[in-house]
Amino acid sequence: ISYQVYVPGSVRLELFDVLGQRVRRLVDSPFQDLGAWTAEWDGRDDSGLPVASGVYFAHLKANGRASGAKLAVRR
Numbered sequence: 001i002s003y004q005v006y007v008p009g010s011v012r013l014e015l016f017d018v019l020g021q022r023v024r025r026l027v028d029s030p031f032q033d034l035g036a037w038t039a040e041w042d043g044r045d046d047s048g049l050p051v052a053s054g055v056y057f058a059h060l061k062a063n064g065r066a067s068g069a070k071l072a073v074r075r
Contacts, residue, residue, distance in 0.1 A: 001026065001039045001058055001069070008033050009063040015041065015071070016057045023051055032062075043073055050075070 005011060013027035024046050026039040045051055051073055058069045 001041060001071075002036065003039070003060050003062075003067070004036050005032050005034050005062055007063050011037075011060070011062045013039050013058065013060045016059060017051075018055055018057075022046075023056060041071075 001013065003013065009031060011027055011029045011032040012025070014022050015024045015026065017023050024041065024044070026041060027037075043050055053073050053075045056071045056073060058071060060067045060069075
């Protein structure tokens, strides 16, 4: 998952299922410099178990601003 940080500061990138439950926290940084970044997701939840096929939502929060994207997992 690629994202851009325009102002250095805190960044959190999390994945949620269609019920709004957090599946995985990929990034939780109190400080990240500006620039282009990439976070890899291996299709597993925070417990290390593979997630089911379906739609998931990435939520990026950086310095008080939020952005999102939809992801699909097919097994």
